[in-house]
Amino acid sequence: MVRYMARRVIVAIPTLIAMSLLVFAIMRVLPGDVSLAILADTPHTVEMREALRRELGLEEPLPAQYARWAGSMLDGSFGGRSLETGEPISAILAEQLSVTLLLAVYAVVLSLAVALPLGVAAGLHRGRALDRAIEGASRAALSVPTVFAALLVMWLLLRLFGWSPPIIYEGPADDPATHIQMVFWPALLLAAAYGPHLVRVTRTRLIDVLDSDYAESARARGLTEAHVVLRHALPNALVAAITVAGVQLGALVSGAIVVETVFGLPGIGRGIVHAALARDYPVVQSIATILVALVLAGNLAVDLLYSFLDPRVRYDGRRM
Amino acid sequence: MRGVGVGVVLAGVVLLVVAGGALFADLIAPFDPLEQAVDRRLLPPGRKHLFGTDGFGRDVLSRTLYGARVSIAVALASVLVAGGAGVALGLTSAYAGGRYDLMVQRGIDVLHGFPFLVMALIVVVALSPSPAATAAAIALSLLPLVARVARGAALSVVEEEYLLAVRATGAGAARTVFRHVLPAAGPPIAAYLAACLGTAVGAEATLSYLGLGVPPPYASWGRMLREGSRAYFDAAPWVTLLPGLVLCATVVSLIVVGDRLGRRRYRACGERRPQRVGRPRQ
Amino acid sequence: MSAAASPGGSAASAPSLVEAEGLRVHFHPRSGLLRRSTVRAVDGISLVVGRREVVAVVGESGSGKTTLGRALLRLAPISGGAVRFDGADLLALDRPALKAYRRRAQVVFQDPYASNSPFMTVGEQLREPLAVHGIGAVSGREEIVLRALEQVRLTPAADFVDAYPHTLSGGQRQRICIARALVLEPEFIVADEPVSMIDASSRAEILSLLRELQARQGVSFLYITHDIASARHFSDRTTVMYLGTAVEVGPSAGVIEEPLHPYTKGLIAAVPEPDPRNRRRMRSVIPGEPPNAAAVPAGCPFHTRCSQVIRGRCDRERPKLQDVRPAHSVACHLYDGSV
Numbered sequence: 001m002v003r004y005m006a007r008r009v010i011v012a013i014p015t016l017i018a019m020s021l022l023v024f025a026i027m028r029v030l031p032g033d034v035s036l037a038i039l040a041d042t043p044h045t046v047e048m049r050e051a052l053r054r055e056l057g058l059e060e061p062l063p064a065q066y067a068r069w070a071g072s073m074l075d076g077s078f079g080g081r082s083l084e085t086g087e088p089i090s091a092i093l094a095e096q097l098s099v100t101l102l103l104a105v106y107a108v109v110l111s112l113a114v115a116l117p118l119g120v121a122a123g124l125h126r127g128r129a130l131d132r133a134i135e136g137a138s139r140a141a142l143s144v145p146t147v148f149a150a151l152l153v154m155w156l157l158l159r160l161f162g163w164s165p166p167i168i169y170e171g172p173a174d175d176p177a178t179h180i181q182m183v184f185w186p187a188l189l190l191a192a193a194y195g196p197h198l199v200r201v202t203r204t205r206l207i208d209v210l211d212s213d214y215a216e217s218a219r220a221r222g223l224t225e226a227h228v229v230l231r232h233a234l235p236n237a238l239v240a241a242i243t244v245a246g247v248q249l250g251a252l253v254s255g256a257i258v259v260e261t262v263f264g265l266p267g268i269g270r271g272i273v274h275a276a277l278a279r280d281y282p283v284v285q286s287i288a289t290i291l292v293a294l295v296l297a298g299n300l301a302v303d304l305l306y307s308f309l310d311p312r313v314r315y316d317g318r319r320m
Numbered sequence: 321m322r323g324v325g326v327g328v329v330l331a332g333v334v335l336l337v338v339a340g341g342a343l344f345a346d347l348i349a350p351f352d353p354l355e356q357a358v359d360r361r362l363l364p365p366g367r368k369h370l371f372g373t374d375g376f377g378r379d380v381l382s383r384t385l386y387g388a389r390v391s392i393a394v395a396l397a398s399v400l401v402a403g404g405a406g407v408a409l410g411l412t413s414a415y416a417g418g419r420y421d422l423m424v425q426r427g428i429d430v431l432h433g434f435p436f437l438v439m440a441l442i443v444v445v446a447l448s449p450s451p452a453a454t455a456a457a458i459a460l461s462l463l464p465l466v467a468r469v470a471r472g473a474a475l476s477v478v479e480e481e482y483l484l485a486v487r488a489t490g491a492g493a494a495r496t497v498f499r500h501v502l503p504a505a506g507p508p509i510a511a512y513l514a515a516c517l518g519t520a521v522g523a524e525a526t527l528s529y530l531g532l533g534v535p536p537p538y539a540s541w542g543r544m545l546r547e548g549s550r551a552y553f554d555a556a557p558w559v560t561l562l563p564g565l566v567l568c569a570t571v572v573s574l575i576v577v578g579d580r581l582g583r584r585r586y587r588a589c590g591e592r593r594p595q596r597v598g599r600p601r602q
Numbered sequence: 603m604s605a606a607a608s609p610g611g612s613a614a615s616a617p618s619l620v621e622a623e624g625l626r627v628h629f630h631p632r633s634g635l636l637r638r639s640t641v642r643a644v645d646g647i648s649l650v651v652g653r654r655e656v657v658a659v660v661g662e663s664g665s666g667k668t669t670l671g672r673a674l675l676r677l678a679p680i681s682g683g684a685v686r687f688d689g690a691d692l693l694a695l696d697r698p699a700l701k702a703y704r705r706r707a708q709v710v711f712q713d714p715y716a717s718n719s720p721f722m723t724v725g726e727q728l729r730e731p732l733a734v735h736g737i738g739a740v741s742g743r744e745e746i747v748l749r750a751l752e753q754v755r756l757t758p759a760a761d762f763v764d765a766y767p768h769t770l771s772g773g774q775r776q777r778i779c780i781a782r783a784l785v786l787e788p789e790f791i792v793a794d795e796p797v798s799m800i801d802a803s804s805r806a807e808i809l810s811l812l813r814e815l816q817a818r819q820g821v822s823f824l825y826i827t828h829d830i831a832s833a834r835h836f837s838d839r840t841t842v843m844y845l846g847t848a849v850e851v852g853p854s855a856g857v858i859e860e861p862l863h864p865y866t867k868g869l870i871a872a873v874p875e876p877d878p879r880n881r882r883r884m885r886s887v888i889p890g891e892p893p894n895a896a897a898v899p900a901g902c903p904f905h906t907r908c909s910q911v912i913r914g915r916c917d918r919e920r921p922k923l924q925d926v927r928p929a930h931s932v933a934c935h936l937y938d939g940s941v
Binding site: 019022026027030037040140142143144145147148151152154155158159250251252253254257272273279281284285288292295296299 | 433435437545549
């Protein structure tokens with residue numbers, strides 16, 4: 001078990017390095033001259049460009065630039081300072097990351113709380129009206145673009161209740177009422193984009209188990225249907241849902257970028273959009289890498305949890 | 321063959337209307353999408369302006385029709401690029417197998433690890449906002465998805481015995497892949513690409529809404545969402561919500577059609593197994 | 603036996619078309635991140651197919667006979683040993699030479715349902731090999747295709763050209779596969795259980811069709827089958843395979859009427875009826891299943907199922923092929939003293 005976990009972690013490292021190389025290549029190599037890309041919209045002199053190039057270390061060869069940046073990602077300075085405000089990127093992260101992480105946790109908890117019962121209900125009522133209604137609803141939630149859904153919700157709240165979200169964000173400890181008001185709708189929208197996958201996999205897995213030979217033999221041994229569902233089908237469906245929850249973490253990040261921007265939540269999603277609009281290269285590059293690393297870490301965590309729950313993976317690392 | 325559902329018919333109609341509107345925007349649009357007029361600012365939807373007017377007095381319906389061109393063109397371009405590259409990668413790696421397949425898969429895994437918007441965002445920043453940059457950004461995010469689906473579809477064909485028979489005739493790799501693997505793997509891939517088109521339209525709108533998609537003066541749907549929701553969402557919601565509805569209907573329709581195509585694929589592949597052998601011709 | 607057969611006894615001295623020596627095909631399926639197992643599908647087999655000769659390879663499923671056929675066509679990766687075709691080393695062929703070889707050596711697979719492309723008409727499938735090898739003008743290919751269809755007795759040929767495989771019966775599809783092999787006018791055809799998945803009623807027809815083609819055009823055949831009685835009917839010489847090795851080799855008449863190896867005897871005892879028209883699937887009278895090719899037993903690979911096993915010898919030492927009668931050899935310790 002420990003060996004299996006260690007191996008999964010070690011295998012993730014080259015992936016992370018490849019991902020950071022890709023971010024670096026896109027941000028630093030693709031534009032040609034980064035200083036020109038940054039100053040494209042602003043009138044500037046040759047001296048300003050030279051200064052910028054020096055500040056970003058663009059005179060160095062690319063491998064050295066990458067090494068310096070990668071080093072700074074590891075030592076906690078995360079690529080230096082914002083070009084726009086001069087703030088250290090580590091400070092920006094400290095401020096914004098907690099907002100997004102909280103939002104993500106709310107969304108995941110909310111979707112699990114709603115999606116699992118719905119998936120189980122659909123699976124038990126397979127083919128009947130309830131199943132079709134749940135399938136229709138999750139399909140709709142899955143295909144409506146989050147931007148539009150978020151704008152629509154904003155407008156409806158405004159129209160029906162004359163309510164709009166508070167302007168100033170408060171942490172859950174400082175002012176719980178404001179905090180909840182501010183994060184409730186974004187979390188709900190995120191959950192709507194994230195949950196349908198869980199509903200589907202829960203339903204499918206549940207049906208698979210209920211149709212399986214071992215469920216049949218359990219029934220033949222005289223065990224009640226409730227026993228079959230609770231002891232066999234549910235645990236299986238849960239494990240499957242957790243796996244999908246891990247696979248879909250990336251979608252959660254994309255959704256967070258949208259809802260944070262629409263609802264003015266000062267999280268890292270809105271932060272990276274803001275930095276992108278300001279052409280704040282160092283900030284975009286570092287936040288993008290951190291988001292990718294977080295998703296990778298999340299996937300890994302779910303993988304390990306999965307190996308913990310599914311005895312087949314535990315002993316020798318083989319799935320089947 | 322089973323009857324086609326109401327939803328699929330409806331989706332088809334929506335797509336026809338939207339495509340027609342985009343194609344013939346200059347014939348249908350009642351107003352010049354860029355023409356400003358101070359005396360008719362923020363008019364609510366009415367007989368003269370079906371979708372109302374925006375803060376510059378521009379006709380929202382005309383802007384939506386012209387916006388469709390930009391949105392659809394960007395989405396189509398990105399799906400074409402991602403589709404071409406993704407199918408090529410997926411098919412070749414499924415066919416070749418071995419070390420090449422392993423390398424391609426690792427590369428796809430790396431790309432796939434990026435959240436959709438994060439990838440799109442850094443590409444747009446690196447290339448500076450333009451329709452082409454938006455299309456490239458979306459294409460790069462779609463690429464790993466398409467490649468995986470194409471590889472999966474091709475793998476099921478590669479294991480068929482008739483490919484061995486083709487190899488035995490001396491046919492080269494290119495001929496085998498294009499003449500034999502592609503026709504069999506094509507239908508599921510095409511269905512997936514239709515759904516990808518929906519994703520791409522949504523992604524364009526999202527990027528443009530964030531201010532990172534197509535820059536002005538292009539009036540894409542996402543651009544309209546951005547302008548409408550920032551300046552006068554409260555006073556004139558139609559400027560945002562009506563184009564938003566059209567966007568939403570288009571995305572949902574594309575996904576519905578893609579789903580439907582996907583479910584048809586087994587029929588589209590023709591019959592292969594003895595139980596379905598029809599009447600002999602003699 | 604076929605009209606063009608060379609007498610079994612002189613086959614070895616006749617100029618041979620295909621010669622395999624110690625041929626090995628090992629697969630290494632991954633069974634863990636680093637661990638790999640070895641499946642010895644073909645494990646050191648030597649085989650000669652003379653010109654205009656039909657050689658049968660007989661064995662149960664899993665004996666490696668299909669892999670052997672594919673390896674001779676370089677459709678399976680060869681791990682060791684040597685194969686020569688018309689004197690040329692098959693392993694040394696570069697891409698153009700391999701393509702030229704594919705024109706001279708063709709294949710008919712077991713499953714006619716799986717070996718036709720469902721997306722191409724019969725005409726398209728038969729024209730494809732011609733296009734690949736640039737044979738004939740585009741307009742002239744139609745005629746070659748029609749002639750091939752007539753050769754396999756799909757008449758009127760013009761009716762079949764535009765048909766899709768799924769509209770045809772299994773027997774008709776197999777004829778298409780044979781026609782596809784014939785359009786290239788090969789010298790050597792590997793027929794891998796060509797009738798095992800076809801309705802019993804068309805089996806005899808297809809086999810006699812193959813025999814007729816062999817006699818008329820002088821094609822050499824490697825006939826792979828699990829049906830030892832059909833080997834007697836169709837082939838000049840027979841090789842009996844067990845777990846990737848040859849256990850008995852000899853003239854078909856001799857091997858089948860006077861089998862030497864206990865395994866061959868078992869196979870023949872399992873045949874219910876000598877008349878090919880009433881022949882059914884082989885019943886197993888050999889106890890147990892063949893062991894996995896990933897775990898070949900030490901010593902004689904057959905000793906785990908052999909009723910005449912010599913303890914202390916058969917499970918230790920692998921028997922070598924030895925001539926017991928003229929041109930008839932067997933790999934079995936029972937015959938150790940009789941040479």
